[in-house]
Amino acid sequence: MLLGAIADDFTGASDLANTLAKGGMATTQFVGVPTGSERYDCEAGVVSLKTRSIAPDEAVRQSLAAVDWLEAQGCEQFLFKYCSTFDSTPQGNIGPVAEALLERTGAGMAAVCPAFPATGRRLFMGHLFVGDRLLSESGMENHPLTPMTDPDIRRWLRRQTKGEVGSVALDVVRAGPQALAEAFEARRKEGCRLVVAxxxxxxxLKILGKALAGLRLITGGSGIALGLPANFRDAGLLSGARSSGAVAAGPVVALCGSCSAASQRQVAAHLSSHPGLALDPEAVMSGTMTADKAASWVMEQHTDFIPIVYSTVNPAAVARAQRELGREKLAAGIEALFADLACRLADAGFRRIVVGGGETSGAVVEALGLSSMVVGDEIDPGVPALVAERDGALGLALKSGNFGADDFFAKAAGLIGRP
Known part of the structure; x- marks a missing residue:
């Protein structure tokens, strides 16, 4: 294993695995930190964690366990992957995890770059844009768990960290890899532990990747990985072979727990042609709506359709439900229902499961008891088709809430397998 990556949620892990696989690295996505001493035969290993919204101390603990395992697998370069909208709070978790990884890996400095231009995330003068809007005006300021109210990534990191935060402007990046590498070294000598590029x-991003060839720790969105495979290829370390897995075949279902603007559009588009079951928060919390009832509804639908079960509503409705039912209790209740539902449907013969939302994806994958997933073709930027083993081939698509075209659910169903 050459490159070891740690992702703070499951959709982010598959996003990164997709980028590395497209770049020519044989890539395996792991579900949590594997146990045992088995050595894995892949060039890039991506450990999927579910640490984005948990307590910072626990996020640090899990991330350190992941980097220790990856180092034992032989990795010499490490990547901490977080969302391209830098989802975090003023308390963490991106800054605390990055600082802890710096200490554990012995890296003197780490690069920071959440940019992912293919999905409209761009970083200029340290400020993150989504499309033509600053991050704080993009809708992310209303995120129910990690509201992003400041687009200045340098300033946001300073609230989360103890060390100095530096930056490298676009004109330096475009001066080329050598000038950029020298700028990173200058920031390190100035005492900066984290440097926003x-x-x-x-x-x-490709220039950035080349400049980071010798850096032990890198942090960013999946876009930061665009230029990394070439470094290993230029060093003659890549086999040129991509992993391949069995094709999943069987019934399909879509599950969506994200309330992002993109997810709202996708659910609305899907409902124009396919049946849907909306999960009412009060019904879920009172036990009126259960996984058993939702599974029965799904199995009653005609196989010509792709039924979707969703808790996707607008931010105002989310805020109201959180106030009335409790934010953490509500999130846990809905995630538990989706997790139970996915298991019931997989046991009933559903071989293709499309999931929208990072937290929902994590809950589903953990409940299914998967250990690793093979990365397949790209569905939409940042979202690959995945195949896992669970009583036969199981096709999956794990979509971050903000990713995907409006027809994502139907498109994904076709690319993760066949009827």
Missing amino acids: DAVDDED
């Missing part, structure tokens, strides 16, 4: 297109 601008990037507004894929070429910027």
